[in-house]
Amino acid sequence: MTHACQFIRDSATKAADLRHRAVLQKATGTYATKVQDTKSLFIDWSYGRELARQRKWEAVNDLAFHLEEFDLRATARGMTVHWAENAAEAREIILGLCKRHGVRKVVKSKSMVTEEIHLNDFLEENGVIPVESDLGEYIVQLRHEHPYHIVTPVMHLTKEDIDLTFHEKLGTPTGSTAEDLTLTARRVLRNEYLTADMGITGANFIIAETGMVCLTENEGNARLSSSMPRVHLAICGIEKVLPRLDDLALFLPMLAVSGTGQQLTCYNTMIGGPRQTTEVDGPDEVHVILLDNGRTELLADAEQREALHCIRCGACLNACPVFKNIGGHAYGTTYQGPIGSVITPHLRGLEEWKHLSYASSLCGGCAEVCPVHIELHHHLLRNRRNAVQTNGSGWLEQISFQLWSFAMRNTTIYRVCALLSRFGQGISRRLGIEGTALDPLQRWSKTRALPEIPARSFHDWWHERNQ
Amino acid sequence: MDQLFPNVAISVVKVLEGLGHQVDYPEGQTCCGQPAFNSGYWKEARDVAARFLDVFADAETIVCPSGSCTTMIREFYFDLFRDTADFKASAGVAAKTFEFTEFLARKLNVVDLGARFPGRVVWHDACHGLRGLCLKEEPRRLLRAVRGLDLLEMKESETCCGFGGTFSIKFPNISTAMDDVKVGSIEECGADYVASADSSCLMQIGGLLEKRGSKVKTIHIAEILASR
Ligand code: SF4
Numbered sequence: 001m002t003h004a005c006q007f008i009r010d011s012a013t014k015a016a017d018l019r020h021r022a023v024l025q026k027a028t029g030t031y032a033t034k035v036q037d038t039k040s041l042f043i044d045w046s047y048g049r050e051l052a053r054q055r056k057w058e059a060v061n062d063l064a065f066h067l068e069e070f071d072l073r074a075t076a077r078g079m080t081v082h083w084a085e086n087a088a089e090a091r092e093i094i095l096g097l098c099k100r101h102g103v104r105k106v107v108k109s110k111s112m113v114t115e116e117i118h119l120n121d122f123l124e125e126n127g128v129i130p131v132e133s134d135l136g137e138y139i140v141q142l143r144h145e146h147p148y149h150i151v152t153p154v155m156h157l158t159k160e161d162i163d164l165t166f167h168e169k170l171g172t173p174t175g176s177t178a179e180d181l182t183l184t185a186r187r188v189l190r191n192e193y194l195t196a197d198m199g200i201t202g203a204n205f206i207i208a209e210t211g212m213v214c215l216t217e218n219e220g221n222a223r224l225s226s227s228m229p230r231v232h233l234a235i236c237g238i239e240k241v242l243p244r245l246d247d248l249a250l251f252l253p254m255l256a257v258s259g260t261g262q263q264l265t266c267y268n269t270m271i272g273g274p275r276q277t278t279e280v281d282g283p284d285e286v287h288v289i290l291l292d293n294g295r296t297e298l299l300a301d302a303e304q305r306e307a308l309h310c311i312r313c314g315a316c317l318n319a320c321p322v323f324k325n326i327g328g329h330a331y332g333t334t335y336q337g338p339i340g341s342v343i344t345p346h347l348r349g350l351e352e353w354k355h356l357s358y359a360s361s362l363c364g365g366c367a368e369v370c371p372v373h374i375e376l377h378h379h380l381l382r383n384r385r386n387a388v389q390t391n392g393s394g395w396l397e398q399i400s401f402q403l404w405s406f407a408m409r410n411t412t413i414y415r416v417c418a419l420l421s422r423f424g425q426g427i428s429r430r431l432g433i434e435g436t437a438l439d440p441l442q443r444w445s446k447t448r449a450l451p452e453i454p455a456r457s458f459h460d461w462w463h464e465r466n467q
Numbered sequence: 468m469d470q471l472f473p474n475v476a477i478s479v480v481k482v483l484e485g486l487g488h489q490v491d492y493p494e495g496q497t498c499c500g501q502p503a504f505n506s507g508y509w510k511e512a513r514d515v516a517a518r519f520l521d522v523f524a525d526a527e528t529i530v531c532p533s534g535s536c537t538t539m540i541r542e543f544y545f546d547l548f549r550d551t552a553d554f555k556a557s558a559g560v561a562a563k564t565f566e567f568t569e570f571l572a573r574k575l576n577v578v579d580l581g582a583r584f585p586g587r588v589v590w591h592d593a594c595h596g597l598r599g600l601c602l603k604e605e606p607r608r609l610l611r612a613v614r615g616l617d618l619l620e621m622k623e624s625e626t627c628c629g630f631g632g633t634f635s636i637k638f639p640n641i642s643t644a645m646d647d648v649k650v651g652s653i654e655e656c657g658a659d660y661v662a663s664a665d666s667s668c669l670m671q672i673g674g675l676l677e678k679r680g681s682k683v684k685t686i687h688i689a690e691i692l693a694s695r
Contacts, residue, residue, distance in 0.1 A: 011638065012640040015641050325644040361631025361645065378543075382546075385509045409514060449673070
C-alpha cells in the first residue's frame with residue numbers, strides 16, 4: 001500500500017472515531033488554556049517570536065560555520081563529534097560504539113531523531129536492548145507503537161488505557177491511580193539506569209559558542225540517561241545549533257511555553273563533556289552525532305529553508321484542526337501535523353509524501369502559534385506547487401485546471417459554464433441522485449447538502465437594474 | 468458570489484450605495500485565481516489572476532465580500548507573482564483591496580449602518596479574515612450596532628470549518644469531521660443564525676446543518692447589514 005493510500009484509509013477511520021476525537025479535544029483544550037495563561041505573562045510575545053525567528057535565521061543561514069564551531073569547541077571539551085549523512089550512517093556509528101564498549105543495554109531519553117532513524121528496531125536486531133525512559137515513550141514502547149505526537153507521545157491515551165497497558169505488560173493491578181502508575185514506571189526504570197551500559201539522548205539545542213549540548217525535559221530522565229551509564233551519546237539534526245549560549249535565554253522559555261504551557265521545563269541540563277578527573281559523576285565518554293538525513297536538501301532551497309527553524313515544540317500540531325481530528329498515527333510519519341507535512345516531502349521524497357501537503361484546509365492556525373514564526377501554510381502551498389511542477393497530480397486534474405483557467409479568462413465561456421451547472425443541478429435534483437454514488441459531486445454531497453443555485457445571478461440583477 | 472450567492476453581492480451594493488459611494492461592477496471579472504493556486508497550479512492561477520489585475524487596474528478601491536479572496540490578493544499574490552513582470556501591478560492592486568467588513572469598520576470607520584435584523588446570531592471567525600487580515604472585533608462591532616440582533620459567541624469560534632477549497636473534496640472525511648466540530652459548537656450556543664464574511668465557509672457549514680436537519684441558518688454579514 002502506498003503512503004497516500006494508508007493516509008487516506010487511516011485518516012478516514014480516525015476522523016469518524018468520536019471517542020478518539022473527544023480524547024484529543026480534551027488534551028489539546030487543556031494545553032491551549034495553559035499556553036494562553038503562560039503567554040499572558042509575557043510583555044510582548046510577538047516580539048519574542050520575531051526575535052526567535054531572526055536568531056534561527058542567523059543560525060540556519062550560516063549553518064556550516066556554526067556547526068564547525070560547535071565541533072571544534074565540543075572536541076576541545078573532550079567530546080567526540082560524528083557527522084552522519086543519513087540514517088544508515090548514524091546507525092552504524094551507534095552500533096560501532098556499542099560494540100567497542102560491549103553495550104548490551106541502552107537507556108534512552110525522548111528523541112525524535114532516533115525515531116527518524118528507526119534506532120530501536122535496529123538495536124534489537126543487533127542484540128542490544130533499548131529501554132525508553134521518558135514516561136510517555138516508555139508507554140509507547142510497552143504498547144509497540146510509535147510516538148503519537150512529537151512532544152506528547154501518548155496524547156491519544158487516557159489514564160484508563162495506560163492502566164490497562166501496565167496491567168497487561170507489567171502485571172500491576174487494574175484500577176491504579178496516576179500516582180501508582182508513575183511510581184511503578186519509576187521503580188522499573190531506576191533499575192534500568194543502573195544496569196544500562198550506554199545512555200542515548202537527543203538534544204534540544206547545541207551551542208556553537210561553548211560546544212555544549214542542551215537538554216530540556218520534565219522528568220529528569222534525560223539527566224539520568226546522560227549521566228549514569230558509562231557512555232553518553234547525544235544525537236540531533238544539524239538544524240539544532242544555536243550560535244550563542246545567550247540564545248537559550250530566549251529559546252528555553254519559548255520552547256517551554258509553546259510545548260507544554262510551562263514557563264520553563266523542570267530540568268534544563270547543559271552537557272559540557274565527559275567526567276573530569278576532579279568530578280565524581282558522569283560518563284567516561286560523550287559522543288555527539290550531527291545528523292543530516294535530507295536536511296541539507298532543505299537548506300539548499302532558499303524558499304523553504306525556514307522550515308529548518310523548527311524547534312519541535314509541537315504547538316502547530318495542537319493548533320491544527322486536521323491533527324485534532326485524525327491524530328498523530330494517521331500521518332505515518334516521524335513528525336506529525338503541519339511541520340511534518342511540510343518537511344517530510346523534503347526528507348523522504350515529494351512523490352511519496354506530497355499527499356500530506358494537500359491534507360490541509362490552509363487555515364493558518366499553525367503559523368499563528370509557531371514560536372519561530374514559520375509560515376507553515378505557505379510552505380504547504382509551495383509543496384503543492386512543486387508536486388504539480390514535477391507532474392505529480394494526475395492528468396485529469398491537470399486538464400481540469402487548464403480548462404478552468406481558460407474558462408475563467410473568457411467571460412462568455414464562464415457564463416456558459418455557469419448555465420450548464422445550473423442545468424446539471426436541476427437534473428441531479430429531479431433524478432434524486434444528489435448525494436448518492438451516482439452524483440458526480442458526491443465527494444461533497446455525500447456528507448453535505450449543496451446550496452441551490454439561484455435562478456438569477458448577480459450579473460443578471462446588475463444588468464436589469466442598470467437598464 | 469455571482470452565481471451561487473448573488474444576494475450577498477446585491478447586499479454589498481446596497482450597503483455601499485447607502486453610504487453614498489458609487490459602486491461599479493467590472494463585467495469582465497471572474498475569479499482571483501485562488502482555486503488553482505491552492506491546488507498547486509500556479510501557472511494557471513497566474514493567468515487568471517493577471518486578468519484580475521487587468522480588470523481592476525483602474526479601480527479606486529476594490530471591496531470584496533470574502534476574507535478568503537481578499538487574503539489571496541493581499542497576501543498570496545506576493546508568492547504567486549514573485550519574480551514576475553506583474554509583481555508591481557499585483558502589489559498595487561493588493562494595496563487598494565479591502566474585505567467588506569474591514570472596509571466599513573476600519574477604512575470608513577462606520578459602525579451603525581441603520582440595519583435591523585431580529586434574531587440570535589453567532590459569528591464564525593473565518594480563517595483568512597481572522598488570521599490573514601486580523602479581523603476579529605470589526606465584524607462584531609458592526610453586528611452589535613444592528614437593531615434587534617443578539618450577538619452570541621460560541622466555543623472554538625476561531626477553529627476552521629474544514630472547507631479549504633479542493634481540500635473539502637479531496638479529503639471529504641477529514642473536512643466533514645472538522646465541519647462536525649464547528650456545527651456542534653454552533654448548535655450548542657443556541658443561535659438562530661451563523662454569520663460570516665465568507666460564503667465558502669457558510670456553504671460548508673450550511674451544507675452540514677441542512678444534512679442534519681438543523682434549524683440554524685447561515686447568513687452572510689452583508690445580508691444582515693442590508694436588512695431593514
Ligand atoms: S513548526 Fe513551529 S510550531 Fe511546529 S513544532 Fe516547529 S517550532 Fe513548533
